[in-house]
Amino acid sequence: MTRRLACAVAAAALAATAVVAAPDDDPLGERTGGATTVDATGRNAFSFPLANLGDQERTRFVIGNSFFRRNWVEAPASTTARDGLGPHFIARSCGGCHVQDGRGAPPDFRKGLVEQPVALLMRLSVPGTADPQHGIVPEPTYGDQFTNAAVQGVPPEGRITLRWHDRPGRFADGTRYTLREPRYGFAALAHGPMARDVLVSPRIAPQLIGVGLLESIPEAEIVRNAAEQGAAPGPIKGRPNRVWDHFAEREMLGRFGWKANVATIAHQTAGAFLGDMGITSSRLPRQSCTAAQRECLAAAHGGPRSGGPEIDDKTLADVVFYQATLAPPARRAATDVQVLRGQTLFAAAQCAACHRPSYVTAEGPFPRLTSKALQGQRIWPYTDLLLHDMGPALADHRPDFQASGRQWKTPPLWGVGLIRDVNGHQRLLHDGRARGVLEAVLWHGGEAEASKQQVLKMSRAEREALVKFVESL
Numbered sequence: 001m002t003r004r005l006a007c008a009v010a011a012a013a014l015a016a017t018a019v020v021a022a023p024d025d026d027p028l029g030e031r032t033g034g035a036t037t038v039d040a041t042g043r044n045a046f047s048f049p050l051a052n053l054g055d056q057e058r059t060r061f062v063i064g065n066s067f068f069r070r071n072w073v074e075a076p077a078s079t080t081a082r083d084g085l086g087p088h089f090i091a092r093s094c095g096g097c098h099v100q101d102g103r104g105a106p107p108d109f110r111k112g113l114v115e116q117p118v119a120l121l122m123r124l125s126v127p128g129t130a131d132p133q134h135g136i137v138p139e140p141t142y143g144d145q146f147t148n149a150a151v152q153g154v155p156p157e158g159r160i161t162l163r164w165h166d167r168p169g170r171f172a173d174g175t176r177y178t179l180r181e182p183r184y185g186f187a188a189l190a191h192g193p194m195a196r197d198v199l200v201s202p203r204i205a206p207q208l209i210g211v212g213l214l215e216s217i218p219e220a221e222i223v224r225n226a227a228e229q230g231a232a233p234g235p236i237k238g239r240p241n242r243v244w245d246h247f248a249e250r251e252m253l254g255r256f257g258w259k260a261n262v263a264t265i266a267h268q269t270a271g272a273f274l275g276d277m278g279i280t281s282s283r284l285p286r287q288s289c290t291a292a293q294r295e296c297l298a299a300a301h302g303g304p305r306s307g308g309p310e311i312d313d314k315t316l317a318d319v320v321f322y323q324a325t326l327a328p329p330a331r332r333a334a335t336d337v338q339v340l341r342g343q344t345l346f347a348a349a350q351c352a353a354c355h356r357p358s359y360v361t362a363e364g365p366f367p368r369l370t371s372k373a374l375q376g377q378r379i380w381p382y383t384d385l386l387l388h389d390m391g392p393a394l395a396d397h398r399p400d401f402q403a404s405g406r407q408w409k410t411p412p413l414w415g416v417g418l419i420r421d422v423n424g425h426q427r428l429l430h431d432g433r434a435r436g437v438l439e440a441v442l443w444h445g446g447e448a449e450a451s452k453q454q455v456l457k458m459s460r461a462e463r464e465a466l467v468k469f470v471e472s473l
Contacts, residue, residue, distance in 0.1 A: 026378065028331065028334040028335070028343075029331060029357060029358060029473075030330055030331045030334045031330060031378075032210070032328040032329065032330055032331055032379065032380050033050070033213055033327060033377060033414075034361075034376075034377030034378045035051065035373070036050040036052055036213065036327050036328070036373060036377055036379075037051055037327060037328060037329070037330045038051050038327040038329055039329070041332070041418060042422075043100060043421060043422060044100065044422075045329050045418045045422055046100060046101040046207050046208065046209045046326065046329070046418070047065075047100055047101045047326070048329075049061045049325050049327060050212075050325050050327045050371065050373050053325055053371060057321075057325065057371050057373070060318060060321055060322075061322055061325050063318045064319045064320070064321050065322050067082075067094075067315055067318060067319050068094040068095055068319050068322050068323070069093055069094070069095040070093055070095075071092040071093045071096075072084060072085040072092055072093060072277055072302075073085055073092075074151045074152065074300075074302075075300040075302030076302075077302070081315075083302035083303065083310070084278070084279050084280065084301065084302020085277055085278060086149075086151035086154065086278040086299065087151050087154040087278055087289065087295070087299035088147035088150050088154065088156070088157060088278055088289075088293075089147060089149050089150070089151075089276065089277045089278045090117075090118060090147055090149060090275075090277070091119075092277065093277070094269075094276075094277075094319065096118050096119075097119045097276060098205050098207070098208055099119070099423060100422045100423065101207065101208045101209065101326055101422075102207045102208075102419060103119075103205065103206055103207045103419050103422075103425075104118070104120055104205035104206075104423075104432065105119060105120075105425045105427040106120050106182060106202075106204070106431060106433070107120065107160075116149065116159055116160055117148075117160060119204060119205040120160075120202055120203070120204050120205075120431070120432065121145055121202070121203050121275075121276065122146040122160060122184065122186075122200055122201070122202055122203075123144065123145055123200070123203060123398065123400075124138065124139040124142055124194070124198060124199070124200060125144060125198075125199045125399075126138075126139055126140070126195050126198055126199060127197055132251075133244040134244070135244070135261060135399075135401035136398075136399070139194055139195055139198050140195060140290065141191050141192065141194060141195070141293075142194060142290065143288050143289075143290050145275045145276075146158070146160070146186065147275075147278075148160055150296075151278075151299060153295060154295040154296050154299050155190040156190060157190055157191070157293075158186050158188045158189040158190055159186065159187045159188050160184060160185075160186060161184065161185040161187050162183070162184055162185075163182075163183045163185075164181065164182060165180070165181040165182075165183055166178050166179070166181075167179040169442070171457075171458070171460075171463070172456055172458075173459060173460065175460060177438075177439075177442065179433075179439060179442060179443060180433060180435070181393075182202065182431055184200065184202055191290075191292045191293060192292075199396075199397060199399075199405075200396070201396040201430075202430070203257075203258050203430055203431065204427065204430060204432040206258075206411065207415055207419065208323050209326050209327065209328045209329065209414065209415050210326070210327070210328035210379070210381060210414055210415075211256070211265055211323055211324060211326065212265065212323070212324030212364065212370050212374050213328070213361055213374055213377065213379045213381065214255055214381060214383075214385070214412065215264060215324065215364045215370070216361035216362055216363065216364045216370070216374045217255075217361060217362075217385070218359075218362045219253050221359055222240055222253060222255075222385045222386065223240060225356060225385070225386055226238055226240055226384075226386055229353065229384075234350075235446075235447045235449070235450065236350070236353045236354060236447045236448075237388075238384055238410070238447075239386055240253050240254065240260070240385070240386055240387070241259065241260040241261060241387055241401050241402050241403050241409070242254065242401065243260070243262060243402075244263075244401075245262075245264050245266075246267050246270065246271075246284065247267055247270075247283060247365075247366065248263070248264065248365060248366075252264070254403075254409075255385050257409070258408055258430040259387065259400040259401075259403040259407065259408060259409055260386070260387055260409040261400040261403060263365075264365055264366065265320050265323055265369070266316075266317075266369055267283075269316065269320050269323065270316060271284065273311055273316070274287075274288060275288065279302075279310045279311050280301075280303070280309045280310045281309045281310070281311050281313075281316050282309045282313055287299075317368070317369055320369045321370065324364075324369065324370040324374070325370070325371055325373070325374075328414050328415060329414075329415060329418060331472050332417065332472050333472050336468070336472070338464070338465045339465070339469050339472045340469075341462075341465040341469075342467070342469025342470070343469045345458065345462055345465060346466060346470070348454070349451045349454040349455060350451050350454075351451055354383075354386070354388060354410045354447075354448070355382040355410060356382065356383060357382055358379065359378075360376065360379075361374055361376060362375060362376070363375055380473070381412035381413070381414050382412055382413035382414060382473060383409075383410045383412040383413070385410065386409065386410060387402075387403050387404075387407040387408065387409055388407060388408065388409075388410060388446065388447045388448065389404070389406045389407055389446035389447050390406060390407070390408050390444060390445055390447070391406065391445020391448075392406070392445065392446075393445050394408065394429070394430075394443055394446075396430075406446060413470060415473070416428070417470070417472055417473065428440040429443060436467070437466075437467045437470045437471060438463060438467055441455050441466075442455070442456075
């Protein structure tokens, strides 16, 4: 088969599974984000602004980047621009979790690390009827998120522990593999034991490229994904999450977070400032101290001496803008024969039924927080942004708004092959348990069980081609 013919066959096979066919001028999605795409590899591949961003907006991008990367400090401090860290926190900056705007990894305690994880957090809740604006019932003593660091005079909530359990298996050709299942726990709890029925969900910080483009996908297209999956035969039946957004002050379709439990970049950013760093904003003005945490409640407040929010609206908006205008890198080796073979196998295994390849963007929910450069772009994120039952092996048993304890949002695949360059690892899935693309596939179950079974039957050469395709995105 010639390279040109292989290219045409692969493109046709993949487009057949997509809701929107790829345009003739970019059949393989090499310009991942349309005109926003940057040609970037290496350590800084996830940190460039949209290629079509104007000069004035590039200045705003740089300002937002400064507040995203630099550490916040404890109050009281000589500066009111960056004080207010804590009382509880996980990281001292946004970039502490999203290093180089990339993906976090679970801690490797086998190397003798004593420092607690930064880019991995533990969501907490208990069963019950949730407040419609929060989607969960917080654990009564430790709240909705476990924090393992604190400012002076405030005890950290405790420590996270981690053990690994091996799950061996083999492919149809006899090749053996071993998956590693994380088992998390808590130690040195500062305020006594958690509720006996506590629900815990570990979450890894994902890479941030293209989030502004994902926010600009028309809601109708995501709803259409669910309708077409529902009408089609087979087990794949994704559905959207509906969540409360503190900026829109209404219920919206969820797009971000591992369970699509956040609707907008603005809400996600304000929530991370509060939950991960203890920085209040006008939208989330109260610290997340529970009644049992007296030292937390008594801690000093940062920001303006008048007692206002610790991050002002303009600074928060600039940080939102920065994230919204991070560019997705272009595909690599898109016409490589092995990549094209992997693309055909990806389509044949019905992977694109959930990892929808392409969309055309429109205006996002908050134009003042983003850029017109995001609009009208043919993008290739490979996600339907829907919730899917992924089976018992990946279940966290913790509902979140309308997401069940077995459901996870389909993550976008763009940039997966560059995580190793940016962050020095390739830990995938919601808790980083998978050590690469193939292990991530082998953890699939539930609605994706049939696709996984097809991969288990592939030859070694076919598996390598499939991985190479995904890593080219």
